[in-house]
Amino acid sequence: KIASAKGEKLIIADEVHKAGATKVREGLSDIYDHRLGLSATPSRHMDDKGTEVIFDYFGGIKKDYGLERAIEEGYLTEYEYKVNLVELTEDEREEYLEKTRKIASMLNSDDLSKNDQEALENLTMQRADIIKSAVNKMDKFEELIDSFNDFERALVYCNNSGQVAEAMDILDKYHYKSHQFTQEENDEKREELSDRIRSGSVNALVAMKCLDEGYNVPAIERAVLVSSTGNPAQYIQRRGRVHREAEGKEHAVIHDMMVIPD
Numbered sequence: 001k002i003a004s005a006k007g008e009k010l011i012i013a014d015e016v017h018k019a020g021a022t023k024v025r026e027g028l029s030d031i032y033d034h035r036l037g038l039s040a041t042p043s044r045h046m047d048d049k050g051t052e053v054i055f056d057y058f059g060g061i062k063k064d065y066g067l068e069r070a071i072e073e074g075y076l077t078e079y080e081y082k083v084n085l086v087e088l089t090e091d092e093r094e095e096y097l098e099k100t101r102k103i104a105s106m107l108n109s110d111d112l113s114k115n116d117q118e119a120l121e122n123l124t125m126q127r128a129d130i131i132k133s134a135v136n137k138m139d140k141f142e143e144l145i146d147s148f149n150d151f152e153r154a155l156v157y158c159n160n161s162g163q164v165a166e167a168m169d170i171l172d173k174y175h176y177k178s179h180q181f182t183q184e185e186n187d188e189k190r191e192e193l194s195d196r197i198r199s200g201s202v203n204a205l206v207a208m209k210c211l212d213e214g215y216n217v218p219a220i221e222r223a224v225l226v227s228s229t230g231n232p233a234q235y236i237q238r239r240g241r242v243h244r245e246a247e248g249k250e251h252a253v254i255h256d257m258m259v260i261p262d
Contacts, residue, residue, distance in 0.1 A: 002031065009033050010035070011035050013038065013058070014039075016039040020044045020047060021044075025053050036058070040236055041232070042054060076243040077244070077245050077251055079243065079252040084257050085258055088262070103123050128230065132159040133163065142173075151203055151204060152200060157223065157227060159227035163226060164208065176203040178204040181205040181206065194217050220241055221251070222253045223239070224254075225238065
């Protein structure tokens with residue numbers, strides 16, 4: 001229908017980094033006379049081909065409006081970034097080193113088959129999951145909650161449903177009202193939770209990936225990254241959840257759980 005329409009044609013792609021995915025980029029047709037892509041993170045993590053497709057199709061970055069400028073001009077709030085160091089347990093450390101040795105051995109191979117490539121990717125994801133799900137993170141999270149005088153208008157990012165449940169138990173122990181924010185909540189429930197965060201009837205939302213993009217509650221002023229990936233785009237998107245200006249909001253705080261070597 002669009003191809004047969006008269007006049008010039010315009011395509012606007014919000015969260016344009018998604019347009020580089022194999023299936024999605026099939027929709028990047030040549031019929032459009034004008035093209036506009038929007039994203040805080042236009043480059044795709046570890047996907048040079050997908051990034052190249054996006055930049056070729058939309059003509060590269062034409063307008064760059066950075067975080068520092070947005071804060072200076074009053075569109076986003078200032079923020080503090082606080083690192084909370086976490087160590088692996090002995091068992092986790094041994095498992096991490098074992099997978100690292102296997103990964104190094106495969107990377108030293110001159111000719112990896114397709115099956116080897118898949119095995120390498122699986123090993124890499126398994127190793128990353130050791131970091132994201134480190135047992136000591138929840139102890140550090142409780143220490144953090146215990147140190148606060150209050151914990152309101154907050155987001156907590158977790159890696160899996162087990163961490164979500166444990167984080168909510170810790171918040172309940174300290175008499176904070178929390179609610180999970182996962183794929184199980186429909187749009188109506190999410191709107192309800194947004195209102196409850198603003199009103200203060202819920203102190204914190206505990207979430208996984210579904211809070212990474214497209215969810216804006218300007219009143220949010222604190223985020224705890226119990227778990228995150230090495231993908232810089234994910235960090236930027238998550239950081240963006242706390243940057244919005246709101247009445248009475250002076251600044252935001254981000255607490256990052258960072259696993260370190262022994």
